[in-house]
Amino acid sequence: MLKRGSNPLWRFPGVAPTALIVFAYLYLPIFILIAYSFNENRLATIWTGFTFDWYGVVLNNPDIMRAARNSLIVASSATFMATLSAIIAGLCMTRDSFRGQQGVNAIMALPLIVPEIVTAVATLLFFVIIGMKLGLMTVIIAHTVFCIPFAYLPIRARLQGMDPRLEEAAADLYADPWRTFRRVTLPLLWPGILSGAMLAFIISLDTFVITYFVAGAGATTLPVYIFGMIRIGITPEVNAVSALMLLVSIAFVTLSFLIGRIQR
């Protein structure tokens, strides 16, 4: 897998051990988390035996299931709206040139730089000022806005890499603007949309700080619920929920990867 000698970096001593340490640092905790989700013992730190029980407990806990449902509703809605906005923004930004375009691009990318806590406080203030009641809706709106730049980047990259002659060729062959979009632009843009949506979905599923601030009663998502559980103590239940979330993420990434392969 790693071909020694093909990359001059390998010639430095200690590169391979360092790489191993970094990987261990990144993934060992996750492996331990998953392993302990199968631990029989109520105390998460002492291993006594293997069991699937905690998954059963999780799936039978109505609060966790409600939080999971909320997370999926929020992530799906936010992904849909953020991706749609990102597509429209991408088309405007690459198909036309106008004054201040650079500025608009910078503003689009700004949420990536602004500390999440600032966004969270600002969003909360905004909802309070306009008098909107905190709930699932406010979470969806906040996530949508937060996810737009993540969806936008791959879509714009794909649009910029697209040969503008292809759309001209479609128009030249009597396709009106809508059919040019449907038959040429959209199919070619598809891989970008897919990775944009995937990013948005995972970001939304995972975002804690913003959600914590703008979620009202009954709008608790999984990360917020897990945070609440941890305050009581780390239990195998927490491990099991986390492992399930990881599973969903991996499934989602694999799926979009496979769809991307078929598209090509």
Add this chain to the structure above:
Amino acid sequence: MESVSEAAIEARRLTKVFDGPGGEVRALDNVDLIIRKNEFFTLLGPSGCGKTTLLRLVAGFEQPSGGELLMDGEAIAERPPHRRPVNTVFQSYALFPHMTVAENVGFGLEMMGRPREEIGQRVERMLALVKLEGMGPRRPNQLSGGQQQRVALARALANQPKVLLLDEPLSALDFKLRKEMQIELKRLQSETGITFVFVTHDQEEALTMSDRIAVMSDGNVLQIGSPTEIYEHPTSRFVADFIGETNLLTGRLSERMASSLRFELDSGGLLEGQEDGGNETGARVTLAVRPERAEISREGSGLAARIEQIVYFGTDTHYHLRLDEQTPFVVRHQNRSGATSRFSQGEEVRVTISPDAIRVLQD
């Protein structure tokens, strides 16, 4: 003047200005031209002279900054590209990568709402026409450059447009394939009767394929005419220089005689010619002489010259001469069977030019 019904495309004082980062670029500057129905019309000129811009205006991808553009006598500047009876073969082919070859070729017909069976049949016929039978199910990226080029051609021709625009379609092909495609295109044009507007920067390609050529430079059309007219009677220094090799001589129209004129050259000596190019007696003129229209000999009455270099080309030999310090002159001599060069480097010779071979340039 051509009557309106003969003109497929007419440009009147057509101008296109781009706002580049370094200021305005005048890609087309008051271009007047008429492209007749059913002709093979070529736009010829060096890179950057505005050929592509003119095609893009006709196709509707760009809007003119000034002037008029007529198709079949109708102003079309307002019409979007998908409502113009024109198809384009792009320089980069622009085949749809996510469609098969057959889907690419049938795209235009599909957009026009033709029935499925008809599209299938037409696609088959088009692929046969460009010698790509059986390639329908393939993807464009599975084809060679030459094959992609022919798919692009088939895709444009399938719609039987009134006008076909071709933007340097052969420039990416290797020499042999290019020669084949030149003949093929010419055949397709005369068989279908579609008006071809062909863009090239290759003067030989233009001369061999076209009914008429417009020579462009810097956003202007300098001369329009048949290949023979353009080659034999260039009106400007640029055209004379750009099309084929040419010798330029400067001098003065010194004398008018009963049936001919006499030019006094700056390099010394007199030349007898037939046309005055609209100049008064005594006016300064630039003369153009094709290398194959001049002869050299050891003695006689021609212009005095010295042989600087002799280059052997197989079919012919080029003699690089100098009339004086500032004036080079090339004579091309066709080699007859077995004859070796009769002259040697450094030799003093005489150049004779027949009066009908002398062109007086406008500028």
